[in-house]
Amino acid sequence: MNFWNDPLKVAADWLMGIFTSWGMNDVAAHVLVAFLGVLLLITILMVIDIFLVWIERKVVSRFQDRIGPNRVGPFGLIQPFADIIKLMIKEDTTPDGADKVVYNIAPILSMMSVLILWAVVPLAPVMLGVDLNIGVLFIIAAGSIGTLSIIMAGWSSNNKFSVIGAFRCVAVMVSFEIPMLATLLIPTIFTGSMGMNAIIQGQNIWYVFLSPLAALIFLIAAIAELGRAPFDLAEGESELVSGYNIEYSGMKFGMFYAGELLHAFTFGGFWAIMFFGGYRFFGLEQISPFLAIAIILFKALVGYWIIMWVKYTVMRIRIDQMLAFNWKFLTPVAFVLVMVTALMNALLRDAGNWLYITGMILSNIIVAWASLEIVRLVSKKERERVEGLKQVVEAHH
Amino acid sequence: MNEWLYVGLFFIVGLIIPIGAIAMGFMLGPKKPNPIKQSTYECGIEPVGEGWVQFKAQYYIFALVFLVFDVETVFLFPWAVKLGQLGMFAVIEGIVFILILIAGLVYTWRKGMLEWV
Amino acid sequence: MIPLSWYLILAAGLFSIGLFGVLARRNAVAILLGVELMLNAVNINLVAFWRYGDVTQMAGQVFAIIVFAVAAAEVAVGLALVISVYRRRNTVVAEELDLLKW
Amino acid sequence: MTGEHIIFLIVGAVTLLSALMVVTMRNLVHAALWLVATLFGVAIIYTLLNAGFLAVVQVVVYIGAIAILFIFAVMLTRRQAADTGVSVNKNWWAGALMAVLTFAGLAYLLQSWRGFSKTAAAIPSGFDAVNQLGEALTSPAGYVLPFEVASVLLLAALVGAVYLAFNKK
Numbered sequence: 200m201n202f203w204n205d206p207l208k209v210a211a212d213w214l215m216g217i218f219t220s221w222g223m224n225d226v227a228a229h230v231l232v233a234f235l236g237v238l239l240l241i242t243i244l245m246v247i248d249i250f251l252v253w254i255e256r257k258v259v260s261r262f263q264d265r266i267g268p269n270r271v272g273p274f275g276l277i278q279p280f281a282d283i284i285k286l287m288i289k290e291d292t293t294p295d296g297a298d299k300v301v302y303n304i305a306p307i308l309s310m311m312s313v314l315i316l317w318a319v320v321p322l323a324p325v326m327l328g329v330d331l332n333i334g335v336l337f338i339i340a341a342g343s344i345g346t347l348s349i350i351m352a353g354w355s356s357n358n359k360f361s362v363i364g365a366f367r368c369v370a371v372m373v374s375f376e377i378p379m380l381a382t383l384l385i386p387t388i389f390t391g392s393m394g395m396n397a398i399i400q401g402q403n404i405w406y407v408f409l410s411p412l413a414a415l416i417f418l419i420a421a422i423a424e425l426g427r428a429p430f431d432l433a434e435g436e437s438e439l440v441s442g443y444n445i446e447y448s449g450m451k452f453g454m455f456y457a458g459e460l461l462h463a464f465t466f467g468g469f470w471a472i473m474f475f476g477g478y479r480f481f482g483l484e485q486i487s488p489f490l491a492i493a494i495i496l497f498k499a500l501v502g503y504w505i506i507m508w509v510k511y512t513v514m515r516i517r518i519d520q521m522l523a524f525n526w527k528f529l530t531p532v533a534f535v536l537v538m539v540t541a542l543m544n545a546l547l548r549d550a551g552n553w554l555y556i557t558g559m560i561l562s563n564i565i566v567a568w569a570s571l572e573i574v575r576l577v578s579k580k581e582r583e584r585v586e587g588l589k590q591v592v593e594a595h596h
Numbered sequence: 597m598n599e600w601l602y603v604g605l606f607f608i609v610g611l612i613i614p615i616g617a618i619a620m621g622f623m624l625g626p627k628k629p630n631p632i633k634q635s636t637y638e639c640g641i642e643p644v645g646e647g648w649v650q651f652k653a654q655y656y657i658f659a660l661v662f663l664v665f666d667v668e669t670v671f672l673f674p675w676a677v678k679l680g681q682l683g684m685f686a687v688i689e690g691i692v693f694i695l696i697l698i699a700g701l702v703y704t705w706r707k708g709m710l711e712w713v
Numbered sequence: 714m715i716p717l718s719w720y721l722i723l724a725a726g727l728f729s730i731g732l733f734g735v736l737a738r739r740n741a742v743a744i745l746l747g748v749e750l751m752l753n754a755v756n757i758n759l760v761a762f763w764r765y766g767d768v769t770q771m772a773g774q775v776f777a778i779i780v781f782a783v784a785a786a787e788v789a790v791g792l793a794l795v796i797s798v799y800r801r802r803n804t805v806v807a808e809e810l811d812l813l814k815w
Numbered sequence: 816m817t818g819e820h821i822i823f824l825i826v827g828a829v830t831l832l833s834a835l836m837v838v839t840m841r842n843l844v845h846a847a848l849w850l851v852a853t854l855f856g857v858a859i860i861y862t863l864l865n866a867g868f869l870a871v872v873q874v875v876v877y878i879g880a881i882a883i884l885f886i887f888a889v890m891l892t893r894r895q896a897a898d899t900g901v902s903v904n905k906n907w908w909a910g911a912l913m914a915v916l917t918f919a920g921l922a923y924l925l926q927s928w929r930g931f932s933k934t935a936a937a938i939p940s941g942f943d944a945v946n947q948l949g950e951a952l953t954s955p956a957g958y959v960l961p962f963e964v965a966s967v968l969l970l971a972a973l974v975g976a977v978y979l980a981f982n983k984k
Binding site for chain 3: 823834869872880888904907911965968977
Binding site: 519 | 602614618629631634
């Protein structure tokens with residue numbers, strides 16, 4: 200057992216030795232070591248979060264043909280720290296008539312709902328986090344706490360625009376939770392477990408090759424859940440000035456902002472875990488846990504990059520279009536996909552690997568094609584109806 | 597039990613870190629409140645009326661449909677976990693369950709309740 | 714190990730508080746909040762009996778799940794009723810909804 | 816007194832206290848938020864009972880959906896940010912008496928039951944509650960019918976609620 204093969208266990212044993220030699224009892228020492236481990240992980244996450252700000256600004260500026268931060272430190276790397284200091288020394292205002300307690304709890308809950316997600320993220324074969332047997336549902340549970348924090352923030356600010364922003368945001372977030380839940384059923388069906396590590400271990404073939412449609416729907420639902428463009432209706436600048444966090448300033452606003460970025464990164468990670476093999480990459484993860492961590496962080500970063508790519512490419516969608524898109528297209532397709540996958544899984548389970556993969560991909564393609572065909576026909580009819588109306592109007596003139 | 601203790605630690609640390617950050621911001625920042633600074637923001641004009649508006653019922657409809665779908669989809673998870681070891685009967689059962697669910701969506705759709713008007 | 718009695722007493726306390734809410738509140742939404750507390754108390758009991766009996770018999774957990782479904786249905790219909798009443802009578806106070814008393 | 820006992824006592828006290836806040840708060844949004852705290856306490860109680868799946872379902876269904884629905888309904892049915900007038904009806908003392916009597920009666924009945932201070936056997940190793948639950952919900956010998964009926968019940972609730980709340984009149 201050396202440090203490079205299982206760093207956490209070595210460090211934990213070493214700390215346990217120290218604490219017990221101080222006369223602490225075994226359980227207390229164990230809890231304290233676990234506490235320090237969690238503290239370390241979350242501190243690292245906050246540091247990653249700071250750099251996510253830099254990555255975001257740098258990538259955006261490249262998309263928009265600019266250079267981005269480049270003055271403070273090499274490549275502007277110190278810029279996010281300057282941002283943090285600016286946020287910290289800003290005045291913390293509380294609007295008149297705000298519900299002070301709820302107003303102050305909301306940003307804390309918002310950040311917490313993101314940080315606790317990392318409890319179930321397996322970083323390496325020897326660092327599983329908490330390997331809950333209901334890991335998949337834990338994501339949704341944490342998401343509901345985030346939803347609640349948005350309602351609290353919007354309602355307690357005593358501002359019409361923040362209340363409307365919060366309500367719009369929550370209506371969208373909860374709506375898109377349904378296709379997300381449905382697509383999370385698909386890795387669960389393939390694996391026969393809701394545990395994150397079991398899902399990763401089950402991916403001898405990445406699930407994205409078994410069910411590309413599910414991966415796509417999950418990504419779309421995740422983007423909406425994150426409240427990022429093109430689904431960022433909570434912060435329609437022209438209509439709602441900034442959405443639910445309009446009355447927040449200083450570090451409280453910083454918590455919402457940092458929470459949003461870390462949330463996007465985390466969902467990049469979940470996307471990688473569910474559909475792209477998590478920390479696995481052709482056996483490389485067995486060489487060293489550090490390599491495994493590098494693999495999953497890289498995959499999460501790729502997911503984050505794709506989310507940014509969508510954000511800065513696609514324009515914002517109106518709320519009615521967005522909800523119609525979810526309830527009339529995404530949700531039915533997701534549920535049909537679940538039914539087809541369950542059926543194919545039962546039929547092809549004993550048929551051998553290649554037949555199974557081919558059948559799954561084919562069924563995915565058929566579902567995607569059929570749903571797009573239906574949309575095409577319906578929209579054609581709608582176009583004809585509108586054209587007909589136009590002709591009637593013209594005939595009148 | 598034991599594994600939930602670690603989750604509990606994540607909750608505790610997840611609370612401590614933002615509280616610490618906000619407290620730090622509170623200590624470092626200036627505190628010079630005045631009535632104009634503290635009035636709520638309304639695009640630069642004086643706030644009109646109170647910070648409460650009548651909501652349209654549409655928000656409730658989406659929350660309602662969401663509630664029903666949420667509850668039912670969550671119940672499908674134990675089914676999905678066990679599906680690999682069960683026969684065709686369980687698959688049909690799950691499909692019937694989902695079809696009943698979709699019937700509700702179709703009803704809401706046909707009543708025109710999914711329109712944002 | 715925590716004895717069963719602790720859970721049962723907690724559930725009984727929660728149930729009684731919920732009952733008070735149902736009997737005493739004027740606002741119809743608040744009455745529904747009380748009903749939620751009572752349903753949760755029942756669920757604690759069901760899960761506790763599952764854990765303290767034979768854990769391989771899943772009846773307790775299945776019942777708890779059915780109670781979740783019932784709670785969701787109750788909230789959906791209950792709040793829809795409240796909203797419907799509010800739109801017609803412009804009040805949500807249960808005492809003022811006395812049309813059937815006349 | 817082990818760590819588990821201490822956690823139970825703290826969580827139980829917080830749960831009961833927030834339940835009291837739910838039934839006494841005048842501001843209904845506050846009451847709904849205290850309800851969230853109560854429900855979260857109950858979720859922790861579930862994890863103490865080794866029912867992790869139910870704990871997560873509790874958070875997803877109750878906090879993520881039911882509490883949100885409550886807050887939406889409060890927003891839809893209120894003129895002012897705070898309720899005016901008393902929050903309890905004039906028979907509130909009878910309700911309080913009834914609640915206390917119920918609690919006393921339940922406590923009396925329970926303590927005379929011989930299984931009252933039973934302790935639980937350890938969970939058998941390799942026991943997977945979610946797997947067992949899947950089995951129970953889908954096997955014909957198990958609870959297939961309640962499972963399907965629950966879905967029909969929710970369908971009926973959806974249809975009824977949509978009809979009730981938004982029947983244009």
